[in-house]
Amino acid sequence: MHRHLLATAVHAALGAALIASPAHAQDPAPSPAPTEIDKVTVTGSLIPRTEIETATPVISISAENIKRQGFKDVYDVLRAQPLATGAVQDSQFIGGFTTNAEPISLLGLDPGFTLVLIDGRPMADYPLLYNGQSNFTDLASIPTAMVERIDIAPGNQSAIYGSSAIAGVVNIILKKRIDGTHLNLRFGGYDQGGGESTRLQLIGGKSFGELNLTYGLQYSMQDPIYGYDRRRIDSTNDNPDPEARYGTRNFVHINADVSPNEYIDPGAATCASLGHLFNGTIIRDFRPNRGYYCGSREDVGYATVMNRKRDISGYLNASYALNDKTELYGTLLIGRNKSEANPGTRIWTTAEATNGLFLNDVSGQFETYQRIFAPEETGDVDANNERQTSDSYNLALGSRGGIGDSAWNYDAYFGRSQYTVDSKQLWLLGAASDAFFEQRFLGPVIDHVGPYPVYAPGDDSGFYRPLTPAEYASISDVIHTKSETWTQNFNLQLTNTELFNLPAGAVGFAAVLQAGEQSWKNPTDPRVVNGDFFGLTGTQGEGKRRNQALGLEFRVPIFSQLTASVSGRYDKYKNVGAGSDSDGTYKIGLEYRPVSSLLLRANYATAFKAPDMAYVFAGDSGYFTSVVDYYRCATEEPGESIGNCTYNGESVSGQRSGAKDLKSITAKSWGAGIMWAPSGNFDVSVDYYNIKIDDEVNDLNIDAVLRTESACRQGQLDIASPSCVDALTRITRLPADAPVPLQLDSVRTNPINVSKEEVQGLTAKLNYRWETERWGNFALGANYNVTLKHENQQYPGDPVIDYLRDPFYSSEFHSIGSASLSWMKGPWTTTLYGTRYGRTPNYASQIDPAGYSTEGGGRMKPYVTFNGSTSYEFGEDVSLSFTVNNLFNKMPDRDETYTAYPYFNNFNYNIYGRSFMVEVNWRFGAGSQ
Structure with missing residues (x-):
């Protein structure tokens, strides 16, 4: 019973829209009744429990908060979270390989280091490669209509979930039971034009005796935003450097x-x-x-900064009770996305x-x-639009229930997820x-x-x-490619919340046995790889991987106030036609509750990430790109700014291929924190995390290679150092006696398995709810994350790169904070949601070829945006809401040193501006359960 207060507080926090009763709000020393709280499975553990907060801190975002805080889709939700500090290439970046995908970077780490799950099951990777190099999970394919909540557990989670859970886990929980039918229509657009959108959702559920069905359908359409739609980027006259206009x-x-x-x-x-x-x-x-x-001067504006999209998604969840012990279930989430992105002329x-x-x-x-x-x-x-049709599905078929009259329960299922991208684009031959x-x-x-x-x-x-x-x-032709990934596995999970009893209570247990396979196929049009299209080449490759895993978890009450969680997992991977690897991981967590309202927690864990399929199986691939020839800028035009250097924008050919001998990336993490919940209406927590990654696989960054080469040739770095030796062998230049002496010819990059990385930080969250007789009910929520350290070492013996102080390597946010305030009175609900993004380096800091501060180098001031929403209930069946995103039309702050189009850091900020959305919801029957 002494734990019920903390559990109740957290359960209430998950539904912040529900305001606690006046008795709870006013009682300085509440004594909750010993009511029974259902056991649930929480993200970060396999054992059902009553406590939502465990040794692993978890941030949960409910479907109601997604709506009230103004987010238009799942990607918007996750991109705005304080844990998502890393800069990413999303659909704003039209010059990349994944113009329609939307990844996130938790804790500033590679997008592939975040494991994305649907109901605890892994999603298939996006078939195309992030930056032409690595696999990741695309969040654009997940419809919001079917989402019940989203859980984010930062830090190493491989002992529970296996590969890739180094930065953390994002678990998207879908709706399982809805009574009646909900029809929702939302439409809106942007203050400055472009980006008009419409979304229609139909969700509902029905029970037929022992059969329960939940279904959903969502259709959405979004018009594009071109550069010429935004005054800040519609012309080279917007360049902050007058000499470059x-x-x-x-x-x-x-x-x-x-x-x-x-x-x-x-x-x-x-x-x-x-x-x-x-x-x-x-x-x-x-x-x-x-x-x-x-x-x-207007040519630059003819590229899209927001893609045209047409999406349709369907969802069906069915469960059938064979008897009071056994349930059959099936879940299918299916979607089709059609998009168009214009890369410019x-x-x-x-x-x-x-x-x-x-x-x-x-x-x-x-x-x-x-x-x-x-x-x-x-x-x-x-x-010239790149037209993509993406088809995806996530399927699970299984059975779960109790084993006889024992305390044992099982969940056995087959899961499969597949993602296909069919791309067509007109290109010059x-x-x-x-x-x-x-x-x-x-x-x-x-x-x-x-x-x-x-x-x-x-x-x-x-x-x-x-x-x-x-x-x-x-003189043109259509490039047509069809790429595909899938992952499938058989999973058997056993749980027993009362394996045996100790003096302090029952020992909980879970075991998981898994066998699966995954595939990646990226058969680029052979004419692209052969160089038949002007200024274009691409990636290619395909491969399969098989895996088996065995995992165990124990929850042990050491004494009445202290509980330990211990989990371990062994994974084995076999790359078909290539090497194999295996790894064992473990996690230890401690939960100390000296009083019913206080939780002290700590955890230590190891993790691994099997090398991306693309890193292993990529064929001989190439790319053309524009680069800065830092060496010729420094030696032939000394004193000239990089923005005005003749050799800024040199066309160069790059080559890369996979490496079949790559081994798993390994990591260790630990964390500690405190949570206080003195009443069912208030809880606050602070947690520290530390993650160290070894044997990291990275494709060498071509810009970094050229910077290193320049510094080596000029004597700024030791030319005999490992980095210099490597950089000089990767770059091919024309001879010194050529008509254009030492002109860049080509650069070769490939994945390597030797890097180290470390990130440390603090997270905090707060929830407070109160009720007044006269003014209505209020709810306050806040989240904060600050990165204390982020370092990388590319090769053993190389200097350690400080990402927080050497900004040309990283422009991640050092801190992100968000807060929301909701007010409810009668039929009215109003929410104000704000996000504060901390300082980032300006452009001059990022382009210094030697990696040190330059004239003009500095930091951009914090960036703050607000969303606001108001809804009104017309009785029980109809509601109307109005949402304004970016309430004050906040644009990226002007960076007077950012002399390259689009004249702001589009990996960190967007140029969309203020948007308005009107939403109408009809309810037929009872509400969602």
Whole structure:
């Protein structure tokens, strides 16, 4: 009985919308009645219990709070949580490999270090690769209509759940029982235009004797937001550097024989003849130290910052009671997502293999021609959209119940999750484009000087003549790829909450036996990998992995106030056609309750992550990217800012492949905390976490390799150090006697298994509820996370990188805090939700090639946003709510050093602005249980 107060407080916190009674609110020393509290399974443990709070701190977000706090979907919920401190590439980042996916980074760690579960079962990975390198879980495919609550347990959880649970576990609990039917319609849009959305949800349930059904259907649609929809990023005139306010090089002819390269002036009349392109924005523009060319300052705005989406999801949960001991059950969550993302306009240059350079036999100079095609040429703003159709499902079929008249219970099920992405995109063909412009004005290749082709161009007018949509179509083709992942396993779980009795109470026990398989298949169009498309290559690979696991957990009451939890698990993985690995993990937790309202807790755990399928099975893959050649910037243009350096934006070819000998990543973590719940209306907790990761697998960051190479060549780092030796062997440059001496040619990256990482921090949460006779009921909730330490060491013997103080390696938030205040009176409910994001480094701090502070380096001030919602109940069956996200239309603070488009850190912030949503809910029958 002495534990009931703490359990009651936490149960109440999970439903913050329910205000406690006046007696609880006013009683300074409450004495709860010894009512029986049902045992439940909580995230972070397999043993059912009455206490929701255990040795592992868990943050729970209810479906009601998701609605009231203004979140539009599951990704929004998790991205706003204080534990999600890491910067990520989401659908705002149109230049990546996963333009439609939405990952999170808990505690600033890699997205793949967070295990995402649905009802305790793992989801399939997203088929495409995060940053072209690693697997992760996409949160865009989970419909909010079916979510009962979301639990987040930070820190190592492998002893319970197996691989990948290093940063923590996100467990999405779906609705299991609903009486009656709920129909919900929501629509809204953004203050500044674009992004209009509509969502229709139908959920309900019905019992037929021993059969219970819960069902759901959700359809949603979202219009895109383009860069030109936001004044802050619709033009290069928004660049904070006045010297960089010139247009994109839509038509440019370059003399590369001089340094810096000079533009060959096309003349005002030539540019005027192109003035209708890009919605009438092409002008004769001037770039300092380069010259005149024809370009548009609005060109940059023709990329999406929010994708067009059309989603439909269905959910069915069924349970059938065979008798009073046995239940059969099945759950199916299925979804289809159609999206379109515009990566911006297409580029063509002469001589792709030599970074655009050819020898002009007429002028005797090395030159380059570059074209960026306007929407009027492609036929439509959306002609180049990447169109994806994603299909996913999560299935579980099982039986659970008691074994005879004993205290033993079982849960046996088969689970399978699958994710398929079908992608189509129109792209320029390299050979066809070259042939087209050779016929137009270049003429045929007449010779080669080393790797450089020799042309004798004719009249430039052919270059400065726009294409027709038919001509553009003739030099383009559709890239079509279909990628797939799935994971499946058979799982048998046994539990006994009273295995045997000790003087302090009953010993709880759980065991799990698991056997499964997972697959990853990313068969990119072979023409992409072969380089047939201009300026494009891609990832490829496929493989399968089998796994078996055995896990045990004990909950032991040592004495009346102290309880220990001990769990252990052994996992074995076999990569088909590659290596195998196994790992044993364990976790020890202590819960000390000196009085009924106080919990002191501590835990120590080990964890592992099997190497990503992509890290093991990736085939020889490549990519083209624009990089900063830090070495040439430093040596050829000393004193010039990186933003204005000639060699900022150099095109380079990258290559990578998997490594079949990779071993598991291992980790150790410990934590300690305190929770106080003096009444059923108030609870507060503070917890410390410390995670150390060994043998981490990372694909080398190409920007970091180039920075390291520059520092090594300049003597800022020891050229004989392991990092310098490695960086210099990865980078290929043209010879010193080439027409463009030491020009970057290629960079090779691959996964390695030697890095170390450590993160430490504090989390805190508070819930307070009170009732007044005159003013109604109130509920206050708050969460906070601060990172105290985050360090990484790439190679043994290398200097340790401090992510919190060497900001060009990381722009994660040092702290995030959130708070909500709800008011309920009669039919009215109003909630104000705010989030404070701590300081992050500015752009100047991030681009320093040597890794130290530079002129202009500094930190951005904290960033605060608010959501507000109000709802009104029209009787028992109809309610209307109005929500404003980003209540004060807060935009990312201006960073005067961020001179690269989009002129703010879009891995940390978004540019969407204020949005409005109206929601109508009809209830037919009783409410959700």
